[in-house]
Amino acid sequence: MSFDQPSGLSVRDGARGAAPGHFMTLTITVNGSTHSVAAEGETPLLYVLRNDLKLKGARFGCGTGLCGACMVIIDGKAVPSCDVPVSAVAGKSITTIEGLGDIGRLHPLQQAFVDEQAAQCGYCASGIIMTAKALLDANPRPTDTEVREALEHNLCRCGTHHRILRAIRRAVEGEGAK
Ligand code: FES
Numbered sequence: 001m002s003f004d005q006p007s008g009l010s011v012r013d014g015a016r017g018a019a020p021g022h023f024m025t026l027t028i029t030v031n032g033s034t035h036s037v038a039a040e041g042e043t044p045l046l047y048v049l050r051n052d053l054k055l056k057g058a059r060f061g062c063g064t065g066l067c068g069a070c071m072v073i074i075d076g077k078a079v080p081s082c083d084v085p086v087s088a089v090a091g092k093s094i095t096t097i098e099g100l101g102d103i104g105r106l107h108p109l110q111q112a113f114v115d116e117q118a119a120q121c122g123y124c125a126s127g128i129i130m131t132a133k134a135l136l137d138a139n140p141r142p143t144d145t146e147v148r149e150a151l152e153h154n155l156c157r158c159g160t161h162h163r164i165l166r167a168i169r170r171a172v173e174g175e176g177a178k
């Protein structure tokens with residue numbers, strides 16, 4: 001796959017140490033809270049987030065690690081959660097869009113997306129914001145080229161790319177929190 005993903009995290013690599021077809025109880029940490037979930041080890045993390053933990057912010061798009069709609073941050077890296085077996089994330093720190101802010105206290109990136117009206121249908125937005133968050137955490141002052149490169153694997157079928165780039169620039173410049 002083309003994502004720069006931590007080794008052993010791809011669903012297509014198989015779940016390390018997990019027997020297919022066998023449910024196991026796993027403890028995962030999402031947005032700072034620990035959860036005990038029963039799932040087959042190779043179940044994509046996305047399914048566990050959405051179906052077990054009812055965190056619907058990460059979206060199902062392609063299901064093959066190619067569109068970025070399901071991006072979450074795992075140990076500081078933006079990763080497509082559809083392509084990560086849940087057994088691979090035990091002990092890792094997972095952040096979803098729900099961990100960034102809420103309706104009364106938006107994260108600066110979320111506020112910037114609102115201010116720049118960067119979403120049309122909005123299906124891609126949470127994945128793009130998570131990719132941008134991982135980028136800004138590692139590189140608070142990225143160039144436009146670096147932003148474009150980071151978003152290379154986030155697709156937007158509505159074509160709002162220019163507004164998305166403006167929103168991220170706004171957050172970088174510190175205007176998103178106003
Ligand atoms: S749904 Fe995960 S990358 Fe497309």
Ligand code: FES
Binds near residue numbers: 119122125156157
């Ligand atoms: S705003 Fe619709 S897919 Fe991006």
